[in-house]
Structure formats: structure tokens, C-alpha cells
Amino acid sequence: MQRLQQRLHESQWWTPGQLRVAQFRQLKTLLRHAASVVPFYRERLMQAGFRAGMVLDEEAWSRLPVLTRAELQAQGEKLRANVLPARHGRTHEIRTSGSTGQPVRIRSSDLAQTWFRAIGLREALWQGRDFSGRFAIIRKLDRTDEALPPDGDQAPRWGDQSTYPFSTGPAFRLSLMASVRQQADWLLRRDPHYLLTYPSNLAALAGHCRDAGIRPASLRQVLSIAELLPPETRALVREVWGVPIADVYSCKEIGYLALQCPLHEDRFHVQSETVLLEVVDEAGRLCAPGEVGRVVATPLFNFAMPLLRYAIGDYAQFGEACSCGRGLPVLARVQGRVRNMMIGPDGARYWPSFGSRRFRELAPVRQHQFVQKSFERLEARFTVERPLTPEEEQALRAHIQTKLPIPFQIDFVYLEEIPVSAAGKLENFMSEVAPPPAA
Ligand SMILES: [Zn+2]
Known part of the structure; x- marks a missing residue:
């Protein structure tokens, strides 16, 4: 691990050209x-x-067709290597729960997992984390009987010796089965320096803490994983707890794709030492920065x-070189999944934001979710503390209308609970309108 960190410490400052040469060699x-x-x-x-x-070269590489998720599901067996070089160690299976309900099985190796842990440690180093601090985790766990509320469980270290080859403070875990109120109580009792959770849970938790005036006294930073972090959640966490968020861009099939720049909240550095990340247009050609x-x-x-040119399902854009001096390419924005994309009648695509930070000022709503039903109709799903008055509904509707990139008729629906996806995520926006065929 120390040797890998030394390598990563040096390669982050390489020029894009040097990184490219090393990538193509690998x-x-x-x-x-x-x-x-590999039969496939x-x-x-x-x-x-x-x-x-x-x-x-890049020209030859770009002739290789993109691997789709459907192919990965259908051809899973044929994508496995018959033999693995000895120094890659043993193989492991990773099951993705599949946010669309269709799981995918991935084979990984000891070597790939070691690199995964190395990038995880790089993230902590980039963010200047104090390893003696208390680390709290609220997430969906593999087993439903683990880390249950009210107390969760705890470990004397953040992780094993091979990930953190030095002493660390304790780690506390709580299952996502805990209610938001239970989470807030737990947070106060554990008083962590760092908190790791999903953006959707974070928004609900921080919202609850704002209303209840709760601030864990020692909290220094929040780590956001697995979902796209809406800018409003970053602002909410800063407002309520006064701390910044460190965000990572990852996916279960591959692991870390990009980490937030240590100096800039609004951009990510691609982890080029372990992944070749491309942004391509509908025809498979490389996009220019900003596209x-x-x-x-x-x-x-x-x-x-091996997954060669695997289409993760997200849209993103590259940015210009970063002023921090790292040669690792900059992702300026990750726009999200195809199904989280709003489609206009002319085929235009949007990743909408609904101004949810203001919702609580207008009405006592707890959670929200929007579903595009057609080009004309948007369903707004809410869980509420009490039934809304007609005036509150009107104010909320008017506020949402101003945020939409295209006009919609908005139908309100009230639910006891907003269902989460199979991966345990609450998606704030989904479209049921099929994207244009090329996408
Ligand atoms: Zn940077």
C-alpha cells in the first residue's frame, strides 16, 4: 500500500501526455x-x-464498440477470463444490486481490489483527513441484521491494516434501516469527525437536523458516495452543520472513477492510473471539453x-486543465443517468433541479420525488408532516414551475413513504419517457 501511494503521489503531477502513455501501455x-x-x-x-x-493508438482504440449494460448482463459468463495471471491473486464476485432492478455480476481480482483501496486512501489523503478522528458510516449494508438502530456497531479502526497501514481512530456504522430521527440521535451520541453516507439520505438527515437544531459538535467533513450530489445538498450541509462535503464519483462495476479535487469543490479528477475514462458522443467519438x-x-x-469501453449509463463533460496542477483529467460535471434525464418534446435533454432547498420554507414536506410521465405531465410525489393547505400547494407549484426548463402540468401525489430503488437510493427525478434512440 505504501508503495502504491508513493506511485500515486508522483503520477498525479504527470502531464496528460505522460499519463496517456502509461495508460496505453497498461x-x-x-x-x-x-x-x-476472454471468449467475448x-x-x-x-x-x-x-x-x-x-x-x-487512440484512433485504433476508438474503433472498439462500446460495451453496454445489456451486453454485460447477457454475456456475463463469456466476459470472464479463463485464466488469470498469477500475480493478480484470487478472484472475487461483486454483485451490483442494480438501481433499475437488474443485477449484474462482476468478477474482480485481488490486484484490482488493492488498487481500489489505494484510490480510497488517496481520497482521504487528498482531503487532508485526520486519521485519528472518529469515522461514522450510514449506509445500506449487505446483511439486514447488521448495525441496526439505535446503536449500530463499531470497530476500533477505520478499516483493515492493508487499507490503512497505520493506526486510526474508531469507526461507527449504522444501517440505513434507521429512521432519520434515529440517525440524528445516533450522530449526536457518536459525535464523529467524519460522516459518510448517500446524498439522498444526507439531504433528509441535514433537513431534519436543521428543523431540530441538531449539530454534531465535532463534525468536520461529510463524504458523499454512490449517487450524484445535488449542489443544493452541499449548500444545505454547509448551512446546517457548517462543514464541506468531499464527493467521489464511482460505480459498483468499476470502483472509483474520479475524486473531488482537493482544492476545488466543483470538479473531479479522473483516476487515470486505474481507469481510462472517455466521454463520447452518440457516434462513439470523443467529445471536446464542455461537450x-x-x-x-x-x-x-x-x-x-475485462470491461473495455463500458458505458456506465451516466452523462458528463470534461473541463479544462485544473489550476491545482494535477495532470489527471478534469470532469467538470457529471449529469447523471439516462433515466434521470428530462426529455423535451424536441428531444432536448435536461438534468433538472427543482429548487428543493426552498421547499421547507413553503410547506412542511419531508421528501420529494418527481417523475416525468409524458412531455406535458410531471408527477410530484411528496411525504408531508401534515396535509398541505391549498395556499401551500399553490406556492410550491409556482416555485417548482420557475425551476423547470420546459413547462409542465404538475400533479401532486402524497405518499406515506417514497420507495427507494433496489440499491437503497432515493432518486429525486426519473423520467418514464423513452430517450431518443441514439442515446
Ligand atoms: Zn485540481
């Missing part, structure tokens, strides 16, 4: 492996015109199940 090894021991790629690489000994396209990623160290 890519070549990965391709040779995939072509010889033996075929696909041959069809795409890849030959042993050919020059692998929104599909995120296509190739993990460079997972030889157990």
Missing part, C-alpha cells in the same frame, strides 16, 4: 490478455480489426473480467 497488456483468454473479446476484438502486434456525452470507462487492472 491497455495493451489488458487487450492482449482479453484477446487470448476474442470475437469482438477480431471483428473490430484488432491484430496481435498492431499499433494501439456533454456518455461516460465510457475501462478499468485497467481488472483482468478477471
Whole structure:
């Protein structure tokens, strides 16, 4: 781990050109492996015109078709390597719960997991975290009988010795099965320096704490994972608890894709040492900085199940080089999933925000979710503390209307609880309108 950190410490300052050379060197090894021991790629690489000994440059690479999630689901077995180089260690299975309800099985290796942990530690170092502090985690856990409220569970360290090869403070865990009120009570009792959770849970928790006047005294920073972090949640957390958020961009199939810049909240650095991340247009060509396209990623160290140009399902855009001096490419914005995209009648795409920070000023709503039902109709789902008055409904509707990129008829629906996805996430916006075919 120390050796990997030393390498990462140096390579973050490499120029984009140096990073590219190192990536393509690793890519070549990965391709040779995939072509010889992965049945799916033996075929696909041959069809795409890849030959042993050919020059692998960006032009050649861009001829390789994107791997879709549907292909990954259908071809899972054929994507597994028949043999793994000995120094990659054992293989592991990672199950993604699949936020759309369709799980995917990924094979990973000891080596890929070691790199994963190394990037995790880099994140903590970038953020200048104090390892002697108390670390609190509220998340969905694999087992439903783990870390239950009111007390959750605890460990003497943040993680194992191979991830943190030095002493750390204690870690506390609480299952996401805890209610928001239970979470707030737990937070006060544990009084952590750091809190890790999902943005949707964070928004509910911080909202509750604002109303109840709760501030965990020692809290220094919040870590946000697994979902897109709305800017309003960042603002809410700063307002209520007075602390910043460190956000990471990751996906279960691949792991870390990009980390928030240590100096700038509004941008991410791609973790180019372990993943080749591309933003491509509908035709598969690379987008220019500022141009929104599909995120296509190739993990460079997972030889157990190579994913070459895998379309994660997000849209994003690259930004200009960062003033912090790191050569790692900048993702200026991650726009989210296809199903979280609003579609206009002319096919235009939007990732809307609904001005939810103001909701509580207008009406006693707890949670919200918007669903685009058609080009004309938007369903607004709320959980509320008490039935809203007609005036409150009117104020809320008028406020939401001003935030929408295109006009909608808004239908209010009140629910006991807003259902979360299979991955335990509350999605604030979903579209039931099919995107244009090319997307
Ligand atoms: Zn930077």
C-alpha cells in the first residue's frame, strides 16, 4: 500500500501526455490478455480489426464498440477470463444490486481490489483527513441484521491494516434501516469527525437536523458516495452543520472513477492510473471539453473480467486543465443517468433541479420525488408532516414551475413513504419517457 501511494503521489503531477502513455501501455497488456483468454473479446476484438502486434493508438482504440449494460448482463459468463495471471491473486464476485432492478455480476481480482483501496486512501489523503478522528458510516449494508438502530456497531479502526497501514481512530456504522430521527440521535451520541453516507439520505438527515437544531459538535467533513450530489445538498450541509462535503464519483462495476479535487469543490479528477475514462458522443467519438456525452470507462487492472469501453449509463463533460496542477483529467460535471434525464418534446435533454432547498420554507414536506410521465405531465410525489393547505400547494407549484426548463402540468401525489430503488437510493427525478434512440 505504501508503495502504491508513493506511485500515486508522483503520477498525479504527470502531464496528460505522460499519463496517456502509461495508460496505453497498461491497455495493451489488458487487450492482449482479453484477446487470448476472454471468449467475448476474442470475437469482438477480431471483428473490430484488432491484430496481435498492431499499433494501439487512440484512433485504433476508438474503433472498439462500446460495451453496454445489456451486453454485460447477457454475456456475463463469456466476459470472464479463463485464466488469470498469477500475480493478480484470487478472484472475487461483486454483485451490483442494480438501481433499475437488474443485477449484474462482476468478477474482480485481488490486484484490482488493492488498487481500489489505494484510490480510497488517496481520497482521504487528498482531503487532508485526520486519521485519528472518529469515522461514522450510514449506509445500506449487505446483511439486514447488521448495525441496526439505535446503536449500530463499531470497530476500533477505520478499516483493515492493508487499507490503512497505520493506526486510526474508531469507526461507527449504522444501517440505513434507521429512521432519520434515529440517525440524528445516533450522530449526536457518536459525535464523529467524519460522516459518510448517500446524498439522498444526507439531504433528509441535514433537513431534519436543521428543523431540530441538531449539530454534531465535532463534525468536520461529510463524504458523499454512490449517487450524484445535488449542489443544493452541499449548500444545505454547509448551512446546517457548517462543514464541506468531499464527493467521489464511482460505480459498483468499476470502483472509483474520479475524486473531488482537493482544492476545488466543483470538479473531479479522473483516476487515470486505474481507469481510462472517455466521454463520447452518440457516434462513439470523443467529445471536446464542455461537450456533454456518455461516460465510457475501462478499468485497467481488472483482468478477471475485462470491461473495455463500458458505458456506465451516466452523462458528463470534461473541463479544462485544473489550476491545482494535477495532470489527471478534469470532469467538470457529471449529469447523471439516462433515466434521470428530462426529455423535451424536441428531444432536448435536461438534468433538472427543482429548487428543493426552498421547499421547507413553503410547506412542511419531508421528501420529494418527481417523475416525468409524458412531455406535458410531471408527477410530484411528496411525504408531508401534515396535509398541505391549498395556499401551500399553490406556492410550491409556482416555485417548482420557475425551476423547470420546459413547462409542465404538475400533479401532486402524497405518499406515506417514497420507495427507494433496489440499491437503497432515493432518486429525486426519473423520467418514464423513452430517450431518443441514439442515446
Ligand atoms: Zn485540481
